Amino acid sequence: MPSLRQIRRKISSVKGTQRIMKAMKLISAVKLQRAQGLLQAFRPYSDSFDEIARNLATRCDPELHPLLRRPEERKKLNLVFMTSDRGLCGSFNSNLIRRIETYISVDAKAYEQVTFMFIGRRGRDYFLRRKAPSRKDYIGVNERNFGEVARKISALLTHEFINGECDEIILVYNYFKSALSQIITFEKLLPIEPIEKIGDSKPVDYIYEPGRSEVLKFVLPKFIEVRLERAILESITSEHAARMSAMENATRNAEDVMRRLTLLFNKTRQSIITKELMDIVNGTEALRKGGME
Numbered sequence: 001m002p003s004l005r006q007i008r009r010k011i012s013s014v015k016g017t018q019r020i021m022k023a024m025k026l027i028s029a030v031k032l033q034r035a036q037g038l039l040q041a042f043r044p045y046s047d048s049f050d051e052i053a054r055n056l057a058t059r060c061d062p063e064l065h066p067l068l069r070r071p072e073e074r075k076k077l078n079l080v081f082m083t084s085d086r087g088l089c090g091s092f093n094s095n096l097i098r099r100i101e102t103y104i105s106v107d108a109k110a111y112e113q114v115t116f117m118f119i120g121r122r123g124r125d126y127f128l129r130r131k132a133p134s135r136k137d138y139i140g141v142n143e144r145n146f147g148e149v150a151r152k153i154s155a156l157l158t159h160e161f162i163n164g165e166c167d168e169i170i171l172v173y174n175y176f177k178s179a180l181s182q183i184i185t186f187e188k189l190l191p192i193e194p195i196e197k198i199g200d201s202k203p204v205d206y207i208y209e210p211g212r213s214e215v216l217k218f219v220l221p222k223f224i225e226v227r228l229e230r231a232i233l234e235s236i237t238s239e240h241a242a243r244m245s246a247m248e249n250a251t252r253n254a255e256d257v258m259r260r261l262t263l264l265f266n267k268t269r270q271s272i273i274t275k276e277l278m279d280i281v282n283g284t285e286a287l288r289k290g291g292m293e
Contacts, residue, residue: 018254025247032240046230053223058194066162074167077111082173082235083123090246093122150228174238182238
C-alpha cells in the first residue's frame with residue numbers, strides 16, 4: 001500500500017495537470033468561437049462559387065480551358081491531406097490517418113500512382129516515416145494565413161493538373177458539423193465535376209460579359225482557391241473543437257482520478273490511525289494485566 005506522502009504527491013500532480021487541461025480547454029473554446037465565425041461567414045460564399053463553377057463546367061466545352069480537362073484514364077492521383085500541427089486533440093488525427101490508409105489500400109488501387117500534399121505536421125510525419133511519395137507540405141496554417149496558403153497551393157495544384165502531372169486531386173479533411181461532431185470528407189477538387197443533367201433537356205447557356213474565355217479564365221482558378229480556403233477553414237475549426245472536447249474529457253477524468261486518490265488517502269490514513277489505536281489498546285491491556293499479576 002502506498003504511503004500518505006506518495007498519495008499526496010499524486011494528488012498534487014493530478015491537480016496541476018487538471019489546471020493545465022482547464023486552461024487549454026478555455027483557449028480552445030476562444031479559438032473555436034473565432035474560427036467558427038469565420039467559417040460560417042465563408043460557407044455561403046464558397047457554396048455560391050461552387051455552384052457558379054459547376055454550372056460553367058456543365059455549359060462549356062472542355063477544350064475552352066485546361067481546368068475543364070477530363071482525362072479518359074485517371075492514373076495519377078494527388079491527395080491533399082489536412083491534419084493538425086499539434087496533438088492533444090483526441091482522435092482528430094488518428095481517425096483521419098486510419099481512414100486514408102483504408103482508402104489507399106481499397107479505393108486507390110485503381111490508380112497507378114498516388115502522391116500526397118500535406119497540410120499539417122501530424123499527417124506529414126506519419127506518412128513520411130513510411131516513405132509515402134510527397135510533393136510538398138505546409139506547416140503552421142492558421143486563421144490568419146490560411147488565405148495566403150490556399151493561394152499558393154491552388155497555384156501549384158492548377159499547374160500540376162494543367163501539365164498532366166496528376167489526373168485527379170482529392171481533398172481529405174474533417175468537415176465541421178458541430179463542436180462535438182466532425183466528419184471525415186473526401187472531396188474531388190479536380191477535374192471540376194459538372195452538375196448532373198435532369199432528363200434529356202439541354203441547359204440554357206449564359207450571356208458572357210466580356211466573353212466566355214475571359215470569364216472562365218477568372219472563375220475556374222478562383223474556384224480552386226475558394227474550395228481550398230473552405231477546406232482549410234473546416235479543418236482548423238474541427239481541430240479546435242476536437243481539442244476543446246478532448247481537454248474537457250481530460251479535466252473530467254482528472255476529477256475522477258482525484259476522487260479515487262482522495263478516497264485511497266482517507267482509507268490509508270484511517271487504517272494507520274486504527275492500527276495505532278490497536279497498538280495503544282493492546283499496550284494498555286498488557287500493562288493492566290501485568291499490574292494485576
